[in-house]
Amino acid sequence: MFMIAIAAGLAVTLQAGLNRYLANDWGLGSAITLNLVITGIMGVAYYLLVHYNILPLPTYMQNKEMAWKVWHWWVLIPSFCGFVIVLGMPWAIIHLGASRTIIIAIAAQILSSLLWDLLVEKNPVRWPQYLGALFTFVGASMILIF
DSSP states (O other): OHHHHHHHHHHHHHHHHHHHHHHHHHOHHHHHHHHHHHHHHHHHHHHHHHHTTSSOOOGGGSOOTTGGGOOOGGGGHHHHHHHHHHHHHHHHHHHHOHHHHHHHHHHHHHHHHHHIIIIISOOOOOHHHHHHHHHHHHHHHHHHHO
16 A cells, blocks of 8 residues: 555656646646646546456455545535646746745645544544654755755
8 A cells, every 4th residue: 555655746746847848848738737637537447347247356445336426515526626727736836946836835735634533533643743744844844945
């Protein structure tokens, strides 16, 4: 699982950095449209591969029969978040550079993940986690300032 998290982190930087250059040539609107179309195609392909059991996966990654029949208002939020990431990261890189953008994003992710664990998952956040977050914020501040 650590490798998946590392790959996702690397993908965020690579995607944002390349989208920044694509935005220079195509414009940011065209760049994010291309990203979202390809993501949509890959999402449908993943759905079909899992649905028809071509890609056998653990139960928690499989499609649920009733998935399309259950509706909650919040189901749109992940898509909105994806749009914000695809639009916001290259936009921020244009103005702040890659390292500052990624450091600020990581700081925001650390804070929001601590709050998510505490408030949504109801998992206790222990003092070493707070201390680690504090050290990360101090280190990030030093990189941003100097």
